[in-house]
Each structure stands twice: as C-alpha cells, then as structure tokens.
Amino acid sequence: MGASAASAHAAPERVRTRPPHGAAAAIGRRAFADGRVRTISFAALFAFIAYVNVSGYAHSFPTLQDRLTFVRSFGNDASVRLFYGQPYDLLHVGGYVAWRVGGTGALFAAAWGVLAAVRALRAEEDAGRWELLLAGAVRRRDAYLAALAGIGAGWLVLWAGLWLGCVGGGLTAGGSAYFALAALTPALVFAGIGALASQLAPSRRVALELGMVALAVLFVLRVVADTSTGAGWLRWATPLGWSEQLRAFAGPRPLVLLAPLAATAALLWAAGAIALRRDVGSGVLQAHDRRAPRTRLLSSPTAQALRGERGSLIGWLAGVGAFAFVIGVISTTFQTARLSESIRRELARFGANLLTPSGILGFYFLFFMLAISLFACAQVAAARREEAGQQLETLLSLPLGRRRWLAGRLAIALGGSVALAVLAALLAWAGARSQGAHVSLADMLGAGANCLPAALLFLGLSALALGAWPRATTGIAYGLVSVAFVWQLFGSALGAPSWLLGVSPFHHVGLVPAQHFKALAAAIMLALAAAALAAALALFARRDLTGE
C-alpha cells in the first residue's frame, strides 16, 4: 500500500519535470528534420564535388610544369576568380581543392544558412506552430536556442559530407577537417543573418528576401575583392572573404576563425534579444497590410498569377541580366593566355575552347541554361503552392477549366524563360562589346535560344510531376535539374561511360556560340517537352485536387 502510494506520487512528479526539456528537444529535432532533405542533398553534393576534384587533380595536372602554367593562366583569370575566388596554392591538390570547391561551396553554404534559419525561426512562426509551442511549457529563450541547435546539427551534416568527400579522395583527415570548417563558416554567419532577418521581417518571404539580398551584396564584395587589383582588403568585409582568408591547405590561418565566430555570435545574440521581446507573429519592420485596391492584373487567373510572381520574375531578370553582363565583360580576358596541352584537355572536358570570348560565353551559357531550367521549376513549384494552399479549390469552383488554369501557369513559365534567355543574350553581348570583343548579336541570341530546349524539357517534366505526383512536385522538379547538371559537370571526371553521361539533357546541347547548335538534340528535347506538357495537362485534369 505504502509502496504503491509512493509510486503514484512519483509518476506525476516525472511528468511535471519533463515537458520543458522534452519540448525544447522536440523543437530542435523539428528544426533539423524540416530541412533534412535540403541538408542531406547539400552534404551529398559537397561530398561528390570534393571527391571528384581531389581525385581529378593529379590526372589533370600530372607535372609541375602543367601546374605552373595553370597557375599563370587559368588560376589568375578574372572570369574564373569571379566564381571560385582567390587561389593561394594551385601547385598542390589541397590548395587546388580549397579553391575549386571552397569558393563555390562557401556560396552554397551561405545560401543554406539563410534558408535553414528562416525555415526554423520564421516559417514555423508564420504557420502558427511557434505560437502553439510557446503556449506550452517552453520558454522563448529555450525555444530559440533549441531551433539554433537544430540548425547546428544540420551544419554538422554538411561538414561531415565535405570532409568525407575530401578524405575519400585522398586528402589528409586533419587538413580536410580544417578545410571543411573554413568552407562552411559562411553557413554559420549566414544562419545568423537569416536569424536576424527572421526577427526584423514581418513574414517568411520578406525574411528570405532580406537574407538573399545580404548574400548578394556580400558576394559582390568578394567578387570585387578577388577580381580588382588593390581591392584585396575588401575580403575582410565579407564572410565569403573570411572563408578564403582561412587559407585551407595553403598556410592556414586559424586565428581568422575569430571573425566568423564573433559575427555569428553577435548576429545570433541580436536576433535572440529581439526574439525575446517582440510579439509573436510580428516583426521589427512593419508589414504594409492596408492599401487602396490595385485592380491591374486581376482579370484572369493567369494575370493574377503573373501579379503574384512579378517580384520573383524581376529578381530572376535582374540576377541573370547582371551575371550575363559581367560574363560578357570578362569574356575577353582569356585571349592572350598560353596553355599547355594537358590544360587544354582539362578545359576541353567542359566541351568548349575556353581561349576565346566565344568559348567563355559558350561555357557560361551552360549556367544560364541551368538558371532558366531552375526558373521553370520554380514556376511549377509556385503553381503547386497555389494548389497545396487550397486557393486553387476556390478558383476551380468558378467557371474555370483546369487545363486553362495550368496552361496559363505554364505560359508564364515559358514567357519568363524566353525573356531570361533573350536578356542574357543581349547583356552578355553588350558586356563583350564594351570590351571590344568580336561577338555578333545574332550569335549571342543563338546562345540564348539554345538554352530553351533543355529548360522547356525540365518545365515539361516538372509539370508532369505536378500532374502525376502532386505532393512530390517541387522535390522532383529541382532534383532532376540539379542532378542532371552536376552529373554533366562532374560525371566525366569519374570516368563514366558516355551512354551514362548521356542521360543528362545538358550533355546533348552544343555550347553556342563556341560550338554548333545541335538541331537534332534540340528537336528531340522540344518534342519530349511537348509530350510531357500534354501529358501533364491531361493528368492534371483527371486527378483529385490535392492539399498539403
């Protein structure tokens, strides 16, 4: 009797003491789990690219002479440094990898940081779940710290992926550990920026925009620092520069770590201080929630969708346009370079003769092809969001056909893709001409048009996913494009047979203007795209509308 009474007392005791701790742990797990697909994809990408570059180095540059030539030409070229950053030691595999993988990796890591922080700290709140948690037995401070712990766990996964790729390729464990840390410090700082943006912005979308604008500005600072003479000091002004200054595999300077760590701590402290004080569901910046009606672009679902996507479209046009102009300007810098035979082989692997402006432009238009494909996917993802959010249910209860709605959405994707291709062509041409390069406008428009068959194929496949597997649409769309592109860039370095390389649509395009336009491949891609779009419309018209 006495014993059972004691245990009856003990049981509620346990229940009382557990919730705060358990709830915080649950928030942390949630923050990690929400982004796990993205985190694991990024980690796998890092591992793959690191592995390919480590194992490919000795093959590409067998002799010291090869490496020296590479340093003098390719490694010092502005157009290359734009992406990869400042190289410090290209004579050894570690330094080469730190440059080739670290430079772009830092950019991806930064984007990951913003996305992860906004997802954990703002999207949850917008969805109303944060309120639910704080109404329970969790203090704000614990909830905030738990969400940060979830992001931290994701960062460790990224770090492990990059480290494994390096070590797997044959780099030392210790050096790889430091390099992975250096390359991924931007993820920490930008998680801090994302956390602060989440507190300042009144909504998830605005928080993401703030974070991405910060990323763009800090990237431009790094580009200026790495490509302009005398501007090297600017590297200290951006987390992407700190990542370079850590100089993995090239005379490491671990003390530089203080900069990203201090910045991250300051940002997270500031974000935390605001998070503890502000009202749930609001931001420091006021949302403009009232305005007189604006009735333009409301005449049809397609017009209204265009209205909704206007901001995103302008962002894509500005980004692609600016990038195209810069590529045009720097396309001339390669003309005087003298390269050895093995480096020509390395460059030829990209599929173009990179020694001429046309070659550079042809190569970089592969990236525009990627960008336009991603834009097309983003448009299908936006269509899916309208369905998942059940706005579509309201629309389709009106006298409006399903095919018409989807066709309108796809038309926006198509029109936007064409606009991006034309703009990229025009501005790349203008950039090249500003430096006196002999590139014809017709050639550049050809390069732009050459981006479209692949982009439309991905549009068709994404739409097909929307028709057949609505809940998986976004993942399938972005997944197909990313895998196909990474496979095209790095698959050959793994020695994959050509039929296996050929599964990527990017493998079949000519790098216009450096190469000929491959009409047959383009025709096949367009035919497949048309078939996929037709199937998508048919399937979409015959299935249940599907919520989240």
Next chain:
Amino acid sequence: MDAIRAEGLTKRYGETRALEALDLRVAPGEVYGYLGPNGAGKTTTIRLLLGLHRPTAGRAALFGTDAWRDPVAAHRKVAYVAGEPFLWPSLTSAETFEFLARVRGSEDRAYRDLLIERFRVDPDKKVRALSKGNRQKVQLVAAFASRAELLILDEPTAGLDPLMEVAFRETVHEAKERGQTIFLSSHILSEVEAVCDRVGILRAGALVDEGTLQQLRHLSAHTVEVTFDGPVPPLPELAGVHAAEAGESALRLEVSGPLRPLLAALAELPVVALTSREPSLEEIFLHHYDAGDGRVGG
C-alpha cells in the same frame, strides 16, 4: 430539374471509404442542411459535387450538368465557400472580390457593398493580416454577392462571432427569398434548425436520415417523462418504447411511433405527472451517433 442530384456517389481514398453510394436531391429554392460530425464525409461530398475530386463510382450533377465531366458549365450557376478560408495572402479583400468576380464574369456590386457593410469587412486590408473569421467573411461576401443560383457552403460560420452569425442568417434568408438554393454543410445544429428546410444526416460516409425537420421529429423518438406516486411500477413490454433513465419514482421513456399504447398502459397506473416533448435536432442527431443502432422510425 434538381439543383443538386447525386446518384450512387462513392469515393474511396485508397482503403478509406469516404463516401458510400450517396443519393441526394436538392430542389431549386431549397435550403438544405447537411449535418455530420468531423470526418463523416461532408467536405468529400462537396468536392465531388463540384467536380474537384473524381468520384470512384456514381455521378453528381448541378442543374443537370455533370460536375466532373463538364465543371466549367456546371459552375456557372454555383458559388462555393470553402471550409478552410485560404485566399491569396497578398491581395486585399477588395482585390479578392474584384478578382473572383472577374473570373466568374458577374457580380451584384451594390449587394456586395451592402454585404461588406453588414459583415464589417475591411476592404483595404490584406488577406494575410486577417484572422480566420475575417477571411471567412471575405469568402461569404464574395459568394453571396455573386447572386449564384446555387450556394454551396462548407461550414460557413466556423470562426464567426455571434453577431456575424446573425448577419449570416439574415443573408441566407434574403437568398432564400430570392429563390436561391443553398446547400449548407454544418455541425452547428441551431444554425441548421434556424435556416434549413430540409436536413440530411451523414454518418461514416452514408446518409442515415433525411427529411424536413417536421418529418425528422415525427419519425424520431418522443421523450416522455412520467412521475409516479411511489416507486416505479412494472410496465408491460410495448413495441417502440424503451426506458432511457429510471429514478426512484420517475421514468424517462423514448417512444418511437404512436403514443397511444403507452398512454393506455399508463392510465392504469398511479401517475402524478406526465410530460411529453418533441426531440430537438440535437437529440435526433445525437441519437444517430450515440446509440449506434442505426435508423429510427425511418
């Protein structure tokens, strides 16, 4: 021609049977209450009626037009208020009205302004800043202002405060006077009792009872409470009569069918008080769900 007609309408989602061979007819000008607890299949029925989901078997027609085969034609005379008020967050209420009216192609602008006033909608506020109840009001104003011949409303008063509920009932009465048909899915019984001509009760995907309130009351059990002078005496077994609750000297009986045999039996006994009343809709409803013994009287 029926405003709504469903024949053998069936929907399965994988293994789950959401709706089983539903037959439903709603005449033009009728206000039909569609009752059932959460998960009974109300929203599924509406999605099938509108052709948003595809029937596994059977067919649904709005004013004679099959909603799955030709949704555009079927929707010309229909306005729909979704159960969850998800609208476009970046549009203001006024922009939402404008957008929906333009896609529909018609709207009674004067009536819309009256409804904006009545439901106290702030037309310049963005949808994303509205509470659930306020978003619901935006949907209601848009639907009623369309003056569509058939209004399909899925739990339209969820999230509305009592004042707005009064406004809603007033608006339903106006629509009824104009001859509009209303299909009102709900689990708020007082609301259905107040506005509906005919009621259908849905349980686990099947219609278990249907009729006017009068018919439902008539066919359902009456409640008879009897107080005796002294302890409750034994009663003879009577068809359609069973004791719901027994006290020291009082008895509550549920009687389905005629009262006469019971009254005859009671006449022999020392009764000091007797009350009899018709069941409320709530009792009818609960009867179908509590007892689990299926149909009553029908």
